[in-house]
Amino acid sequence: MKIIEVRNLHKRYPDHVAVDDVSFEVSDGEIFGILGPNGAGKTTSVECVAGLRTPDRGTVRVTGIDPQQDRDALRRVLGTQLQSAALPDKIKVWEAMDLYASFYPDPADWSELLERVGLGDKRGTHFGKLSGGQRQRLSVALALVGRPRVAVLDELTTGLDPQARRDTWELIEQVRDSGVTIVLVTHFMEEAERLCDRVALIDAGRVVATDSPAGLIAQVGGAQRLRFRPTGPFSDDLLLALPEVTEVARSGQQVVVTGTGDLASVVMLTLANHQIVPGDLRIEQATLDDAFLALTGRKLS
Numbered sequence: 001m002k003i004i005e006v007r008n009l010h011k012r013y014p015d016h017v018a019v020d021d022v023s024f025e026v027s028d029g030e031i032f033g034i035l036g037p038n039g040a041g042k043t044t045s046v047e048c049v050a051g052l053r054t055p056d057r058g059t060v061r062v063t064g065i066d067p068q069q070d071r072d073a074l075r076r077v078l079g080t081q082l083q084s085a086a087l088p089d090k091i092k093v094w095e096a097m098d099l100y101a102s103f104y105p106d107p108a109d110w111s112e113l114l115e116r117v118g119l120g121d122k123r124g125t126h127f128g129k130l131s132g133g134q135r136q137r138l139s140v141a142l143a144l145v146g147r148p149r150v151a152v153l154d155e156l157t158t159g160l161d162p163q164a165r166r167d168t169w170e171l172i173e174q175v176r177d178s179g180v181t182i183v184l185v186t187h188f189m190e191e192a193e194r195l196c197d198r199v200a201l202i203d204a205g206r207v208v209a210t211d212s213p214a215g216l217i218a219q220v221g222g223a224q225r226l227r228f229r230p231t232g233p234f235s236d237d238l239l240l241a242l243p244e245v246t247e248v249a250r251s252g253q254q255v256v257v258t259g260t261g262d263l264a265s266v267v268m269l270t271l272a273n274h275q276i277v278p279g280d281l282r283i284e285q286a287t288l289d290d291a292f293l294a295l296t297g298r299k300l301s
Protein backbone atom coordinates (compact mmCIF):
# COMPACT_ATOMS: atom_id res chain seq x y z
CA MET A 1 0.00 0.00 0.00
CA LYS A 2 1.22 3.52 -0.82
CA ILE A 3 1.37 5.69 2.27
CA ILE A 4 2.67 8.81 0.49
CA GLU A 5 2.04 9.83 -3.12
CA VAL A 6 3.69 12.91 -4.59
CA ARG A 7 2.99 13.85 -8.21
CA ASN A 8 4.67 16.57 -10.25
CA LEU A 9 5.40 18.79 -7.28
CA HIS A 10 6.54 22.29 -8.19
CA LYS A 11 7.48 25.04 -5.73
CA ARG A 12 8.97 28.39 -6.52
CA TYR A 13 10.38 30.93 -4.08
CA PRO A 14 10.28 34.55 -5.29
CA ASP A 15 13.61 34.40 -7.11
CA HIS A 16 14.20 30.68 -7.43
CA VAL A 17 12.56 27.40 -8.44
CA ALA A 18 13.34 25.13 -5.45
CA VAL A 19 11.32 22.12 -6.63
CA ASP A 20 10.84 21.82 -10.36
CA ASP A 21 9.14 18.47 -10.90
CA VAL A 22 9.24 15.91 -8.10
CA SER A 23 7.24 12.67 -8.00
CA PHE A 24 7.65 9.69 -5.70
CA GLU A 25 5.67 7.10 -3.78
CA VAL A 26 6.44 5.66 -0.36
CA SER A 27 5.15 2.21 0.59
CA ASP A 28 3.90 1.26 4.01
CA GLY A 29 6.73 0.06 6.28
CA GLU A 30 9.73 1.17 4.23
CA ILE A 31 12.59 3.53 4.93
CA PHE A 32 12.44 5.80 1.91
CA GLY A 33 15.44 8.05 1.32
CA ILE A 34 15.52 11.40 -0.41
CA LEU A 35 19.15 11.90 -1.33
CA GLY A 36 20.72 14.85 -3.08
CA PRO A 37 23.27 17.64 -2.68
CA ASN A 38 22.66 20.82 -0.69
CA GLY A 39 20.03 23.00 -2.30
CA ALA A 40 18.55 20.19 -4.44
CA GLY A 41 15.05 20.83 -3.09
CA LYS A 42 14.79 17.96 -0.60
CA THR A 43 13.62 19.99 2.39
CA THR A 44 11.13 22.01 0.35
CA SER A 45 9.67 18.76 -1.03
CA VAL A 46 9.16 17.18 2.39
CA GLU A 47 7.84 20.47 3.80
CA CYS A 48 5.13 20.25 1.12
CA VAL A 49 4.43 16.65 2.20
CA ALA A 50 4.22 17.77 5.83
CA GLY A 51 1.79 20.58 4.94
CA LEU A 52 4.27 23.27 5.98
CA ARG A 53 4.54 24.76 2.50
CA THR A 54 1.96 25.19 -0.23
CA PRO A 55 3.05 23.74 -3.56
CA ASP A 56 2.49 25.87 -6.66
CA ARG A 57 1.58 22.77 -8.66
CA GLY A 58 1.27 19.04 -8.21
CA THR A 59 -0.51 16.76 -5.79
CA VAL A 60 0.48 15.31 -2.43
CA ARG A 61 -1.43 12.61 -0.56
CA VAL A 62 -0.47 11.09 2.78
CA THR A 63 -2.63 8.04 3.51
CA GLY A 64 -5.05 9.67 1.07
CA ILE A 65 -5.06 12.99 2.97
CA ASP A 66 -4.35 16.24 1.13
CA PRO A 67 -2.01 18.16 3.48
CA GLN A 68 -3.40 21.49 2.26
CA GLN A 69 -7.00 20.53 2.90
CA ASP A 70 -6.90 18.66 6.18
CA ARG A 71 -4.01 19.55 8.47
CA ASP A 72 -5.61 18.07 11.58
CA ALA A 73 -6.00 14.69 9.90
CA LEU A 74 -2.43 14.94 8.60
CA ARG A 75 -1.01 15.62 12.07
CA ARG A 76 -2.57 12.40 13.28
CA VAL A 77 -0.70 10.27 10.72
CA LEU A 78 2.52 12.16 10.04
CA GLY A 79 5.26 13.12 12.53
CA THR A 80 8.00 15.51 11.47
CA GLN A 81 11.50 16.22 12.60
CA LEU A 82 12.64 19.07 10.42
CA GLN A 83 15.97 20.85 10.25
CA SER A 84 14.64 24.08 11.70
CA ALA A 85 12.89 22.51 14.71
CA ALA A 86 14.93 24.12 17.49
CA LEU A 87 13.70 24.23 21.08
CA PRO A 88 14.52 26.94 23.66
CA ASP A 89 17.68 26.10 25.63
CA LYS A 90 15.87 26.39 28.96
CA ILE A 91 13.14 23.85 28.26
CA LYS A 92 13.64 20.53 30.04
CA VAL A 93 13.46 17.28 28.09
CA TRP A 94 10.30 16.13 29.89
CA GLU A 95 8.64 19.53 29.41
CA ALA A 96 9.23 19.37 25.65
CA MET A 97 7.78 15.84 25.50
CA ASP A 98 4.80 16.83 27.65
CA LEU A 99 4.15 19.92 25.51
CA TYR A 100 4.29 18.00 22.23
CA ALA A 101 2.13 15.20 23.66
CA SER A 102 -0.53 17.80 24.52
CA PHE A 103 -0.94 18.54 20.78
CA TYR A 104 -2.37 15.05 20.12
CA PRO A 105 -5.64 13.37 21.11
CA ASP A 106 -4.01 9.99 21.79
CA PRO A 107 -0.29 10.54 22.37
CA ALA A 108 2.27 7.83 23.07
CA ASP A 109 3.53 7.36 26.64
CA TRP A 110 6.38 9.88 26.38
CA SER A 111 8.23 8.40 29.30
CA GLU A 112 8.48 5.08 27.48
CA LEU A 113 9.46 6.88 24.28
CA LEU A 114 12.35 8.63 26.06
CA GLU A 115 13.62 5.24 27.27
CA ARG A 116 13.36 3.92 23.73
CA VAL A 117 15.52 6.69 22.28
CA GLY A 118 18.05 6.33 25.13
CA LEU A 119 17.15 9.54 26.96
CA GLY A 120 15.45 7.98 30.00
CA ASP A 121 18.02 9.50 32.35
CA LYS A 122 17.92 12.94 30.69
CA ARG A 123 14.31 13.85 31.34
CA GLY A 124 15.24 16.64 33.81
CA THR A 125 18.04 18.04 31.61
CA HIS A 126 17.71 21.39 29.84
CA PHE A 127 17.63 21.15 26.03
CA GLY A 128 20.64 23.52 25.89
CA LYS A 129 22.74 21.03 27.87
CA LEU A 130 22.14 18.06 25.54
CA SER A 131 24.84 16.88 23.13
CA GLY A 132 24.19 16.97 19.37
CA GLY A 133 23.32 13.27 19.31
CA GLN A 134 20.98 13.61 22.31
CA ARG A 135 19.19 16.54 20.65
CA GLN A 136 18.66 14.46 17.54
CA ARG A 137 17.32 11.58 19.63
CA LEU A 138 14.94 13.98 21.35
CA SER A 139 13.78 15.29 17.97
CA VAL A 140 13.01 11.71 16.91
CA ALA A 141 11.03 11.15 20.13
CA LEU A 142 9.11 14.40 19.51
CA ALA A 143 8.32 13.29 15.94
CA LEU A 144 6.92 10.01 17.32
CA VAL A 145 4.92 11.28 20.29
CA GLY A 146 1.70 11.56 18.25
CA ARG A 147 1.94 7.83 17.29
CA PRO A 148 2.35 8.65 13.58
CA ARG A 149 2.18 6.06 10.81
CA VAL A 150 4.91 7.91 8.96
CA ALA A 151 7.81 9.99 10.27
CA VAL A 152 9.73 12.52 8.18
CA LEU A 153 13.32 12.89 9.39
CA ASP A 154 15.36 15.67 7.74
CA GLU A 155 19.18 15.64 7.91
CA LEU A 156 18.99 13.82 11.21
CA THR A 157 22.67 12.97 11.48
CA THR A 158 24.23 16.17 10.10
CA GLY A 159 26.82 17.46 12.55
CA LEU A 160 27.03 14.21 14.56
CA ASP A 161 30.27 12.35 15.20
CA PRO A 162 30.57 8.88 13.62
CA GLN A 163 29.51 7.00 16.79
CA ALA A 164 26.46 9.20 17.39
CA ARG A 165 25.58 8.81 13.71
CA ARG A 166 25.70 5.01 13.94
CA ASP A 167 23.60 5.09 17.14
CA THR A 168 21.03 7.26 15.35
CA TRP A 169 20.95 4.82 12.40
CA GLU A 170 20.15 1.99 14.84
CA LEU A 171 17.40 4.09 16.36
CA ILE A 172 15.88 4.73 12.92
CA GLU A 173 15.88 0.98 12.19
CA GLN A 174 14.19 0.29 15.53
CA VAL A 175 11.52 2.89 14.76
CA ARG A 176 10.84 1.26 11.40
CA ASP A 177 10.72 -2.18 13.04
CA SER A 178 8.06 -0.82 15.39
CA GLY A 179 5.83 -0.26 12.33
CA VAL A 180 6.47 3.39 11.44
CA THR A 181 7.18 4.22 7.78
CA ILE A 182 10.13 6.58 7.49
CA VAL A 183 11.04 9.28 4.97
CA LEU A 184 14.68 10.12 5.48
CA VAL A 185 16.14 13.25 3.91
CA THR A 186 19.90 13.12 3.66
CA HIS A 187 22.91 14.20 1.68
CA PHE A 188 25.05 11.35 3.07
CA MET A 189 25.26 8.50 0.62
CA GLU A 190 26.53 6.06 3.32
CA GLU A 191 23.42 6.80 5.33
CA ALA A 192 21.12 6.14 2.38
CA GLU A 193 23.02 2.98 1.39
CA ARG A 194 22.94 1.60 4.91
CA LEU A 195 19.35 2.45 5.89
CA CYS A 196 17.06 2.93 2.94
CA ASP A 197 14.93 0.31 1.19
CA ARG A 198 14.50 2.72 -1.71
CA VAL A 199 16.01 6.07 -2.55
CA ALA A 200 14.91 8.98 -4.74
CA LEU A 201 17.97 10.81 -6.07
CA ILE A 202 17.13 14.51 -6.35
CA ASP A 203 19.13 17.08 -8.26
CA ALA A 204 18.19 20.68 -9.07
CA GLY A 205 14.56 20.18 -8.06
CA ARG A 206 14.00 17.00 -10.06
CA VAL A 207 14.02 13.28 -9.26
CA VAL A 208 16.69 11.74 -11.47
CA ALA A 209 16.09 8.11 -10.40
CA THR A 210 14.25 6.05 -7.77
CA ASP A 211 15.29 2.53 -6.85
CA SER A 212 16.90 0.44 -4.11
CA PRO A 213 20.50 1.51 -3.36
CA ALA A 214 21.72 -1.69 -5.05
CA GLY A 215 19.46 -1.04 -8.06
CA LEU A 216 20.76 2.52 -8.44
CA ILE A 217 24.36 1.35 -8.20
CA ALA A 218 23.70 -1.39 -10.76
CA GLN A 219 22.50 1.34 -13.18
CA VAL A 220 26.09 2.61 -13.24
CA GLY A 221 27.07 -0.64 -14.92
CA GLY A 222 29.53 -1.98 -12.38
CA ALA A 223 31.78 1.06 -12.13
CA GLN A 224 34.92 0.68 -10.04
CA ARG A 225 37.50 3.01 -8.62
CA LEU A 226 41.24 2.52 -8.18
CA ARG A 227 43.27 4.59 -5.74
CA PHE A 228 47.04 4.49 -5.73
CA ARG A 229 50.25 6.45 -5.30
CA PRO A 230 52.29 6.11 -8.49
CA THR A 231 56.04 5.60 -8.14
CA GLY A 232 56.67 8.11 -10.93
CA PRO A 233 54.96 10.92 -12.88
CA PHE A 234 52.62 10.20 -15.78
CA SER A 235 50.06 12.13 -17.79
CA ASP A 236 46.31 11.59 -17.16
CA ASP A 237 45.92 11.14 -20.91
CA LEU A 238 47.85 7.88 -20.70
CA LEU A 239 44.97 6.32 -18.74
CA LEU A 240 42.15 8.37 -20.30
CA ALA A 241 43.09 6.79 -23.64
CA LEU A 242 41.95 3.41 -22.27
CA PRO A 243 38.32 2.59 -23.14
CA GLU A 244 37.79 1.20 -19.59
CA VAL A 245 38.69 4.56 -17.95
CA THR A 246 36.04 7.25 -17.54
CA GLU A 247 37.77 9.66 -15.14
CA VAL A 248 41.22 10.36 -13.70
CA ALA A 249 41.43 12.61 -10.65
CA ARG A 250 44.33 13.58 -8.41
CA SER A 251 44.38 14.43 -4.75
CA GLY A 252 47.87 15.27 -3.50
CA GLN A 253 50.06 12.32 -4.48
CA GLN A 254 47.08 10.02 -4.83
CA VAL A 255 45.55 9.16 -8.20
CA VAL A 256 41.90 8.08 -8.40
CA VAL A 257 40.84 6.29 -11.59
CA THR A 258 37.16 5.52 -12.24
CA GLY A 259 35.99 3.14 -14.92
CA THR A 260 34.39 -0.15 -15.82
CA GLY A 261 35.21 -3.66 -17.06
CA ASP A 262 38.66 -5.05 -16.38
CA LEU A 263 39.82 -1.70 -15.04
CA ALA A 264 42.46 -2.84 -12.53
CA SER A 265 44.31 -5.11 -14.98
CA VAL A 266 44.45 -2.66 -17.87
CA VAL A 267 45.53 0.26 -15.68
CA MET A 268 48.27 -1.80 -13.98
CA LEU A 269 49.50 -3.13 -17.32
CA THR A 270 49.60 0.34 -18.88
CA LEU A 271 51.46 1.78 -15.90
CA ALA A 272 53.87 -1.19 -15.89
CA ASN A 273 54.68 -0.50 -19.57
CA HIS A 274 55.88 2.93 -18.39
CA GLN A 275 57.82 1.48 -15.43
CA ILE A 276 55.32 2.87 -12.93
CA VAL A 277 54.07 0.87 -9.96
CA PRO A 278 50.67 1.80 -8.39
CA GLY A 279 51.69 1.82 -4.70
CA ASP A 280 49.06 1.42 -1.89
CA LEU A 281 46.57 0.25 -4.52
CA ARG A 282 42.95 0.02 -3.36
CA ILE A 283 40.04 -1.15 -5.50
CA GLU A 284 36.59 0.21 -4.59
CA GLN A 285 33.23 -0.84 -5.99
CA ALA A 286 30.65 1.70 -7.16
CA THR A 287 28.61 3.66 -4.60
CA LEU A 288 25.52 5.83 -4.71
CA ASP A 289 27.88 8.73 -5.32
CA ASP A 290 28.95 7.08 -8.57
CA ALA A 291 25.31 6.47 -9.51
CA PHE A 292 24.57 10.15 -8.88
CA LEU A 293 27.60 11.20 -10.94
CA ALA A 294 26.58 8.92 -13.80
CA LEU A 295 23.00 10.24 -13.76
CA THR A 296 23.68 13.95 -13.32
CA GLY A 297 27.31 14.50 -14.30
CA ARG A 298 27.91 15.91 -10.81
CA LYS A 299 29.12 14.57 -7.50
CA LEU A 300 26.84 14.28 -4.51
CA SER A 301 29.40 15.64 -2.08
Ligand SMILES: Nc1ncnc2c1ncn2[C@@H]1O[C@H](COP(=O)(O)OP(=O)(O)OP(=O)(O)O)[C@@H](O)[C@H]1O
Residues within 6 Å of the ligand: 013, 014, 016, 017, 018, 019, 036, 037, 038, 039, 040, 041, 042, 043, 044, 045, 187
Ligand atom coordinates in the same frame (compact mmCIF):
# COMPACT_ATOMS: atom_id res chain seq x y z
N1 LIG B 1 12.33 30.09 2.30
C1 LIG B 1 13.07 30.15 1.20
N2 LIG B 1 13.08 31.28 0.43
C2 LIG B 1 13.82 31.34 -0.71
N3 LIG B 1 14.60 30.34 -1.16
C3 LIG B 1 14.64 29.22 -0.44
C4 LIG B 1 13.88 29.06 0.78
N4 LIG B 1 14.12 27.80 1.27
C5 LIG B 1 14.98 27.23 0.41
N5 LIG B 1 15.28 28.05 -0.60
C6 LIG B 1 16.17 27.75 -1.76
O1 LIG B 1 15.56 26.70 -2.50
C7 LIG B 1 16.53 25.73 -2.91
C8 LIG B 1 16.17 24.37 -2.37
O2 LIG B 1 16.30 24.40 -0.95
P1 LIG B 1 16.00 23.16 -0.04
O3 LIG B 1 16.28 23.56 1.39
O4 LIG B 1 14.67 22.60 -0.34
O5 LIG B 1 17.10 22.14 -0.55
P2 LIG B 1 17.76 20.91 0.19
O6 LIG B 1 18.00 19.92 -0.88
O7 LIG B 1 16.95 20.48 1.34
O8 LIG B 1 19.13 21.50 0.67
P3 LIG B 1 19.75 21.55 2.14
O9 LIG B 1 20.22 20.18 2.42
O10 LIG B 1 20.87 22.54 1.97
O11 LIG B 1 18.66 22.05 3.04
C9 LIG B 1 17.87 26.27 -2.42
O12 LIG B 1 18.47 26.96 -3.48
C10 LIG B 1 17.51 27.21 -1.31
O13 LIG B 1 18.47 28.23 -1.19
